[in-house]
Amino acid sequence: MLMERFTSVQQQSAVLSNDNTYKGRFAPSPTGPLHFGSLLTAVASYCDAKSQHGQWFVRIEDTDIPRIFPGSEQHILACIDAFGFEPDADIIFQKDRFHLYEQVLEQLRQQDWVYACQCTRKILGSNAIYNGTCRNLHLPFEHQAIRLKVEDQTLCFKDRLQGQHCSNLHQDLGDFVLKRRDGIINYQLAVVVDDYLQGITHVVRGADLLDNTERQIWLGQVLGYPSLQYMHLPLAMNDQGQKLSKQNLAQALDPKQASRYLQQALQALQQPHVDLDTPQRMLQQAILQWDVSLIPHQMQLPQIYQ
Ligand code: GLU
Numbered sequence: 001m002l003m004e005r006f007t008s009v010q011q012q013s014a015v016l017s018n019d020n021t022y023k024g025r026f027a028p029s030p031t032g033p034l035h036f037g038s039l040l041t042a043v044a045s046y047c048d049a050k051s052q053h054g055q056w057f058v059r060i061e062d063t064d065i066p067r068i069f070p071g072s073e074q075h076i077l078a079c080i081d082a083f084g085f086e087p088d089a090d091i092i093f094q095k096d097r098f099h100l101y102e103q104v105l106e107q108l109r110q111q112d113w114v115y116a117c118q119c120t121r122k123i124l125g126s127n128a129i130y131n132g133t134c135r136n137l138h139l140p141f142e143h144q145a146i147r148l149k150v151e152d153q154t155l156c157f158k159d160r161l162q163g164q165h166c167s168n169l170h171q172d173l174g175d176f177v178l179k180r181r182d183g184i185i186n187y188q189l190a191v192v193v194d195d196y197l198q199g200i201t202h203v204v205r206g207a208d209l210l211d212n213t214e215r216q217i218w219l220g221q222v223l224g225y226p227s228l229q230y231m232h233l234p235l236a237m238n239d240q241g242q243k244l245s246k247q248n249l250a251q252a253l254d255p256k257q258a259s260r261y262l263q264q265a266l267q268a269l270q271q272p273h274v275d276l277d278t279p280q281r282m283l284q285q286a287i288l289q290w291d292v293s294l295i296p297h298q299m300q301l302p303q304i305y306q
Pocket residue numbers: 027028029061191204205209
């Protein structure tokens with residue numbers, strides 16, 4: 001892809017088009033094989049983009065190298081193909097783009113938006129809101145976590161399905177990590193930089209990521225990136241009341257059963273019926289009939305899945 005030839009964020013952003021074309025994406029992490037929950041995101045992001053004559057990209061979010069599950073990337077790519085999705089550009093892999101994230105971190109460092117933090121998760125507790133202990137210690141950046149400063153302000157956005165969602169950055173989120181002590185670039189940084197560099201205009205993803213959105217909007221604002229539209233889909237749940245996920249051992253999709261799964265996914269999203277056919281033809285039909293107002297405006301789907 002053309003963009004990949006450019007080596008810096010500045011050079012890459014210079015090629016972003018100024019048109020108003022819808023640009024959407026599907027951004028799975030290869031921490032396990034693709035399951036029905038991820039298929040819902042792929043189908044909804046694809047149909048939403050294509051029904052608005054937009055473009056749709058695939059990005060493999062593989063920055064968290066220790067969590068990569070062997071073979072899952074191949075499974076995801078095989079499913080994208082078997083399910084008839086046609087990305088509008090070459091698939092990008094975040095593990096090839098660390099230099100871009102480092103450049104943005106350097107920019108943030110020069111602007112004094114980030115600081116090094118030596119507090120371990122053990123000291124803080126895993127879900128604690130960071131109290132800013134290291135903010136004014138001016139620790140050297142090497143071998144420390146890097147945190148972004150937040151301000152004491154309430155940030156709200158209007159999700160296309162979930163409605164108005166607000167967080168007070170200081171009280172609800174706290175200064176958050178962009179790079180871990182072990183050198184791994186955090187999802188929050190990589191997702192914001194890549195949505196910008198790919199010119200993404202619309203984000204369609206699972207409602208489990210709703211609470212991350214204010215962090216990402218904040219980081220985008222600090223960097224001067226344009227704002228995005230968000231749609232957080234209701235989650236598919238298993239019979240234990242847990243969301244389908246790789247951690248909960250959701251069943252891997254069988255690419256040979258693509259048409260059947262597609263029909264089920266469209267049903268789960270409460271879209272008009274599509275007859276069994278080749279996946280390509282089913283998706284074409286689904287795009288013609290795509291109606292966001294029919295998707296349940298909830299955090300969870302009522303039916304149980306595996
Ligand atoms: N990579 C994330 C996941 O697989 C999704 C990120 C996003 O869509 O913003 O859960």
